[in-house]
Amino acid sequence: MIQRKLKLISDLKIELQNCDEIWIAVAMVSDSGFNYIQNHIDNDAKQNFLVGIGLPTSPQVLRQLKELNALDRFNSRVYHKTETLFHPKAYIIRTNDNLIAYVGSGNCTEGGFDKNIELSIKIHDQDFCNGLIEWFNTLYKHSNEITEDFLESYEILFKKRKERMREDRAELKKIFKNESDVFNLDEIDFANQFFKKEHFQAFEGRKPWDESPDAVKQRENVRQKLYKLNRELFPLVESKKWNIDRHYSPGHVVSSAIHSQHTAQDLSAIWLHYGRGMNEIKEYGENQTPLDYMRLQVIIHHNNIGIWNRIGKDRGSQIDRDNLKSNLKNDSGYRIEMFNLIERFPDEYFIQLNNERRFVRTFENENQLADYLLRADYNFYFIIGVEIHPGDSKLSEKNILETIIKSFDLLYPTYELIKHKF
Known part of the structure; x- marks a missing residue:
């Protein structure tokens, strides 16, 4: 069964409460998006994150993920390849032996879950969901560990990128009503x-x-x-x-x-x-x-x-x-x-x-x-x-x-x- 979802915020809250494991592959994670997952997910659930940095993922989130990797129930990496933008938005959730997946346009942010105009589909087909996990695991093997050297460099670049984005928004005001x-x-x-x-x-x-x-x-x-x-x-x-x-x-x-x-x-x-x-x-x-x-x-x-x-x-x-x-x-x-x-x-x-x-x-x-x-x-x-x-x-x-x-x-x-x- 496939269902259309315009907002992820309500659905995810329900599915996270009793889940056993989640796989999240997204282009961007914000502080509010990461906190939303942590505030609603079962404390014993295993969490797997594959995160892009082509969009401005929060350095605070990346630092948290690095620290949480010390726990057995956390696995997280950054996917970045030159000339390739990591741009998926996929959430796969396992509860008992049942899998569901959300695939669409919503990043792991407040905007992606609620504020923006987004479109996702909720998928119950077990073969499809297992295929997504295989896809996740393949990309994960070719991704990058979150190291202290990486974080120190990324935090400097992040500040510059945020300033450039601010300037871009100001410029767009001159073009679009x-x-x-x-x-x-x-x-x-x-x-x-x-x-x-x-x-x-x-x-x-x-x-x-x-x-x-x-x-x-x-x-x-x-x-x-x-x-x-x-x-x-x-x-x-x-x-x-x-x-x-x-x-x-x-x-x-x-x-x-x-x-x-x-x-x-x-x-x-x-x-x-x-x-x-x-x-x-x-x-x-x-x-x-x-x-x-x-x-x-x-x-x-x-x-x-x-x-x-x-x-x-x-x-x-x-x-x-x-x-x-x-x-x-x-x-x-x-x-x-x-x-x-x-x-x-x-x-x-x-x-x-x-x-x-x-x-x-x-x-x-x-x-x-x-x-x-x-x-x-x-x-x-x-x-x-x-x-x-x-x-x-x-x-x-x-x-x-x-x-x-x-x-x-x-x-x-x-x-x-x-x-x-x-």
């Missing part, structure tokens, strides 16, 4: 809205790269609108007695509308932000500025208004990021406290890191949340927040201040918990 380009502002009623159609239009198409006077003027109009919002919002922030302040330089309370060496090449958003005051910033060094520290912010894009705890921009907020990771690794009470805070958020709130976004309801316990947060790569934005579409009544002139303050009420405790303190 993304989701925000599909968003039709003409169909929205902006009557009584705080932000008007022209504010969102300032970021459409190629305008984020446009340095012409007209484009700069459009972005500057957005910037002045955010200054108006600040004049109405900050007194409410002060009344909350939160330990956050505006940028100590009035000209930087709202981000720039002009391209410079301190901005991204694409000014695809402008934001209003609150965080550490000047005295707190200068504790880290006289030359330090709020630019590299965590903040609460209201940010406008072409297709939404974000209300965020922006923990770190790409290659930013190292001190706060390290503080979070250290506490998650070493303090079980801290993990529980963080999970309890995240549980308070409504369903539409998300955590974004490494260019991945997960909504808060996808975390079942503090360990799942901690595992996800610990994956945060310094090279990518790290955000907890919510995004609201143009025209939503929450963004009306009447409601926008209440909307932001309610969101800050939820986000501020995460800011305080993550924030490094002397």
